[in-house]
Amino acid sequence: MPSAAGAQTLSNGAHGAAVKELQRELKAAGISVAADGQYGPATVTAVKRFQRAANLRMTGVADDGTQRRLRHSVGGKSIRGSSGAFGYGSSTRSSHLGDRIPLREGMSGHDVKILQDFLRRDRIHTSVDGQFGTGTQRSVRAWERSNDRTVDGVVDAGDIATLRQEVEGGDDPTVATQPTRLAPGDRAQIDGSGLAIAPASAPQQVKDIIAAGNAIAHKPYRYGGGHGRWDDSGYDCSGSVSYALHGAGLLNTQLTSGQFESWGAAGAGQWVTIYANGGHVYMYVAGLRFDTSGLSADGTRWHTDTRSSSGYVVRHPDGL
Numbered sequence: 001m002p003s004a005a006g007a008q009t010l011s012n013g014a015h016g017a018a019v020k021e022l023q024r025e026l027k028a029a030g031i032s033v034a035a036d037g038q039y040g041p042a043t044v045t046a047v048k049r050f051q052r053a054a055n056l057r058m059t060g061v062a063d064d065g066t067q068r069r070l071r072h073s074v075g076g077k078s079i080r081g082s083s084g085a086f087g088y089g090s091s092t093r094s095s096h097l098g099d100r101i102p103l104r105e106g107m108s109g110h111d112v113k114i115l116q117d118f119l120r121r122d123r124i125h126t127s128v129d130g131q132f133g134t135g136t137q138r139s140v141r142a143w144e145r146s147n148d149r150t151v152d153g154v155v156d157a158g159d160i161a162t163l164r165q166e167v168e169g170g171d172d173p174t175v176a177t178q179p180t181r182l183a184p185g186d187r188a189q190i191d192g193s194g195l196a197i198a199p200a201s202a203p204q205q206v207k208d209i210i211a212a213g214n215a216i217a218h219k220p221y222r223y224g225g226g227h228g229r230w231d232d233s234g235y236d237c238s239g240s241v242s243y244a245l246h247g248a249g250l251l252n253t254q255l256t257s258g259q260f261e262s263w264g265a266a267g268a269g270q271w272v273t274i275y276a277n278g279g280h281v282y283m284y285v286a287g288l289r290f291d292t293s294g295l296s297a298d299g300t301r302w303h304t305d306t307r308s309s310s311g312y313v314v315r316h317p318d319g320l
Helices: 017-028 041-053 064-075 110-121 134-146 157-167 204-216 237-247
Strands: 272-276 281-285 288-290 313-316
Touching: 017 041, 017 064, 041 064, 041 157, 110 134, 110 157, 134 157, 204 237, 204 281, 237 281, 237 288
Parallel strands: none
Antiparallel strands: 272 281, 272 313, 281 288
């Protein structure tokens, strides 16, 4: 890839070695995308996720500024952020979360304080003091574990993008579709044990998805769980969604979260709506959210509350 002084602008439709290197750097920064050398919709979404993490305008175009920030976030070198602050190291000169990527133990500054506040707002107990010490590292690891991220205690671009989605929400042109509103009698309920009760009016496949989801609703989150085998001791986000869809005969093999971006039909479904990106997948089934995010707090994969869909691709099973 050209040097930062003259980086080639890459956008939708581009292909070749420069695109493949961009995709590799995105993946190294914690943004999941296939390194196939094709700048298609998945790479546009991945670039937007990095731009959101780095406080850049979300265009989906990898211009010179985006590529410089990406390269330095992967290399761990000092780079001037959107606020004008430099820094990879422990300098306190940072104004926004995303000015320095990654964040890790030993660093301090206003961006660390924002990170801590965001963790606290996302129901992870954290002291907000601007010091990335052992306590903050423990909090980061707990958040990573509950949000299907690599559990390493280091806050990379993918972590920041996901955390921003959780806390800030906000508009993102990659997703603008909400689950279809259901009639009152068509909405599933959650009983006192955290299991979903399917509405009598639901199609049989929806009832089967709910039954399969109930079978693993209380199983622990385990990264990679549910892949390679249907019956497992724990399930990650894509393993959970795959299992529930498999229970209705809709899947014969497990899919990753990124693969769900192109599975089924586009847009929201009447009964089932899937939200997927390279780092996470969840779905709404008869009005209930089936999601490993929130499992540690609620004790179940079924949730009545909604969450931000910013940064997700919307799909649904054909006919549902």
